[in-house]
Amino acid sequence: xxxxxxxxxxxxxxxxxxxxxxxxxxxxxxxxxxxxxxxxxxxxxxxxxxxxxxxxxxxxxxxxxxxxxxxxxxxxxxxxxxxxxxxxxxxxxxxxxxxxxxxxxxxxxxxxxxxxxxxxxxxxxxxxxxxxxxxxxxxxxxxxxxxxxxxxxxxxxxxxxxxxxxxxxxxxxxxxxxxxxxxxxxxxxxxxxxxxxxxxxxxx
Numbered sequence: 219x220x221x222x223x224x225x226x227x228x229x230x231x232x233x234x235x236x237x238x239x240x241x242x243x244x245x246x247x248x249x250x251x252x253x254x255x256x257x258x259x260x261x262x263x264x265x266x267x268x269x270x271x272x273x274x275x276x277x278x279x280x281x282x283x284x285x286x287x288x289x290x291x292x293x294x295x296x297x298x299x300x301x302x303x304x305x306x307x308x309x310x311x312x313x314x315x316x317x318x319x320x321x322x323x324x325x326x327x328x329x330x331x332x333x334x335x336x337x338x339x340x341x342x343x344x345x346x347x348x349x350x351x352x353x354x355x356x357x358x359x360x361x362x363x364x365x366x367x368x369x370x371x372x373x374x375x376x377x378x379x380x381x382x383x384x385x386x387x388x389x390x391x392x393x394x395x396x397x398x399x400x401x402x403x404x405x406x407x408x409x410x411x412x413x414x415x416x417x418x419x420x421x422x
Contacts, residue, residue: 249388249396250349251340251366252295252405255359257281257381259305269329273308280381283409285312287383293405294318297347299339301328306353309381317351328354333361343393366401373406383407 257277262268273281288294295317300310302324310322327339336358343350352359360378364370366386374384385405388396 247348247391249390249393250404251386251388251396251401252293252349252351253359253363253384253386254284254309254351254353255356255378255380255382256301256303256306256309256353257284257409259380269303271303271305273305277305277309277380278312280409281309281312284309284381284383284407285316287407288313289316291405293385295349295351296321297343297349298322298351298353299328299343300324300353301330301355302326303329303355306355310353313351321347328352330355331358333358333365336362337396337398341394341396345392347393365398367403368399369403371403371406373408379408381409 257273257280259271259277260266260274262271296319298310298317298319298321300306300322306328307324328336331339331354336352336354340350340352356378359382363374363378363384371384374382378384383406384403386401387404388401390396390400
């Protein structure tokens with residue numbers, strides 16, 4: 219090999235060392251979205267509006283289980299979007315110490331939003347936010363979860379039950395680019411609780 223060829227080989231190999239693709243991956247941002255359906259709530263009564271329904275005892279255990287799961291898995295967020303309904307806010311409360319942020323938007327706009335509205339609100343989030351938790355209601359949460367991914371987890375085929383938490387990863391830089399069928403499910407949590415016990419019969 220001539221001195222000229224050796225010099226050329228040195229510069230070519232140096233160029234490969236400088237321009238490795240890893241720099242591209244370092245600049246690429248993934249967006250993470252978790253959807254959470256509110257925990258079990260009290261049944262609607264004539265004197266209580268749907269908006270004001272609180273979670274029941276089972277729901278409190280479910281929301282605490284969700285908080286424990288997030289803490290154990292060290293899952294945190296930099297923005298939380300929560301429906302202003304009482305049951306969604308009460309589902310959020312046990313999560314506050316573990317979610318890693320105080321940037322929380324509680325809005326009536328998120329109350330019983332259909333999936334297209336959920337998508338619309340998520341697209342409006344600042345790109346400074348990379349990990350979002352959205353707490354809402356069925357059927358919007360269930361349909362959004364179904365449409366965010368092409369491969370829906372079998373464990374959810376029977377329905378998105380109360381306090382179900384579903385994590386998605388999207389290969390996008392901007393929330394405005396969020397779209398159906400583009401996500402990958404990275405996490406699913408459902409509280410492992412026994413069905414609520416029926417009330418004891420009253421003595422006559």
